């Protein structure tokens with residue numbers, strides 16, 4: 001809210017800048033004041049109906065719906081969801097509204113001191129958006145309100161606090177990270193950024209509460225009618241994950257936290273003091289371990305990315321996409337800590353940690369793109385088709401997970417286990433969780449200051465560069481070595497990447513040398529169906545490809561340049577790289593200490 005120069009590490013941790021911030025409302029009587037009402041009309045699941053009351057509106061008032069949402073790095077064309085925008089004075093006189101871009105509307109207030117804007121945030125593709133998912137849906141028994149698709153902001157006034165009131169069918173409940181008020185249907189957000197970073201689950205759901213790190217945590221589960229539910233192991237798992245992650249940083253950076261689970265699709269998305277996670281009803285009701293990774297990942301984001309963030313990611317510009325070379329830190333290092341948290345919290349055993357890191361190393365070795373697209377390049381080109389990288393694609397999640405592992409091992413090795421990547425994360429939180437995010441230089445300086453070693457060469461080779469990683473040089477610090485093998489695997493290989501626009505079709509990655517690429521699949525093709533299965537997201541691709549055997553016929557329907565194209569090929573075989581971490585024959589005491597402290601946190 002203010003341009004602040006952080007004077008010290010302590011300052012970055014203080015939520016208030018001066019003593020007076022605790023009791024002074026930093027706004028003038030004449031500033032715009034914004035209140036939203038979101039209504040779910042009984043019997044109408046086609047849209048959320050929004051009313052926006054603005055006192056002291058600027059004239060003209062420009063209203064904007066975001067083009068993208070933090071954490072999901074793709075455009076949403078959300079303007080198309082917004083319909084029937086009308087404006088009037090508080091007294092009911094109609095005011096002219098002009099649409100001035102795909103995502104913005106201008107109201108001529110004619111000098112009114114208070115205006116009311118009404119619109120519907122429509123669930124435009126009913127097939128897709130009535131299906132429960134972790135972002136945005138509305139059905140008979142529940143709905144998820146996605147801030148960036150629902151709330152327009154007053155251009156120039158994103159830092160204005162807002163109230164939001166929910167008018168819901170009788171018996172519906174509310175779960176959100178927003179600040180509760182004395183009115184159980186009204187919540188408060190200190191700014192627009194916080195408002196849209198606080199998704200809201202409405203309807204019927206299960207509701208659990210637990211404490212972690214001395215703070216209240218809530219877990220709500222929208223099972224959508226599924227019955228059996230292993231509540232105790234599920235909540236216990238979340239509590240252990242939360243305690244362990246908080247323990248890494250020493251304190252929770254929020255007053256309360258809400259885990260929102262939906263039996264459906266979508267994976268997870270991190271928010272300031274909440275997360276929304278879509279996993280199958282089967283996982284939620286019978287196999288909670290299946291939600292452990294995504295829960296740990298999203299929860300670790302509470303620090304890494306929601307607070308420790310690349311400089312470019314904030315303050316958010318919702319009209320234009322932003323780029324950073326550091327998504328490998330925000331997502332990939334979060335994936336490394338996912339494994340660390342699951343091991344240290346005993347949700348997973350040490351053998352699980354070793355197996356899962358082995359798989360990650362194997363997947364990396366199996367992808368020729370590791371020698372073409374650096375982690376920084378993969379981060380930077382997140383908005384682009386892999387065509388910009390000559391159709392080579394590798395995930396900055398995977399690259400960053402492995403870089404996190406390497407950095408942790410190298411820091412522990414060079415400091416005789418006195419320091420670790422944990423010290424770097426804490427340092428980053430102390431210095432870059434405030435007004436200003438971090439740059440690559442800041443990151444290297446943080447490692448040097450918090451842990452000692454200089455990683456200049458490491459960066460040049462493995463972060464900015466694509467040098468093959470000499471695994472054993474790093475792994476030996478914890479008494480591991482890696483053996484690479486290859487095995488015959490089915491070549492029906494098709495990778496996929498997220499849509500260019502949210503809600504759009506997932507795009508194909510034609511892996512160089514694969515049978516699909518030889519048959520004419522082109523990177524960037526929009527996937528419609530593979531062997532009869534509709535492709536709604538990457539999970540469908542993985543699952544259908546997994547069932548194909550050598551010699552099997554594969555039919556892929558895609559859209560290319562607006563035209564339907566069908567690609568047919570026979571699945572072949574290829575040599576798939578695998579990796580296994582094994583124990584070095586001579587385990588020095590130092591190796592044992594390093595490994596134990598890495599996976600057990602002691």
Ligand SMILES: [Zn+2]
Pocket residue numbers: 270297298301330331334
């Ligand atoms: Zn993530």
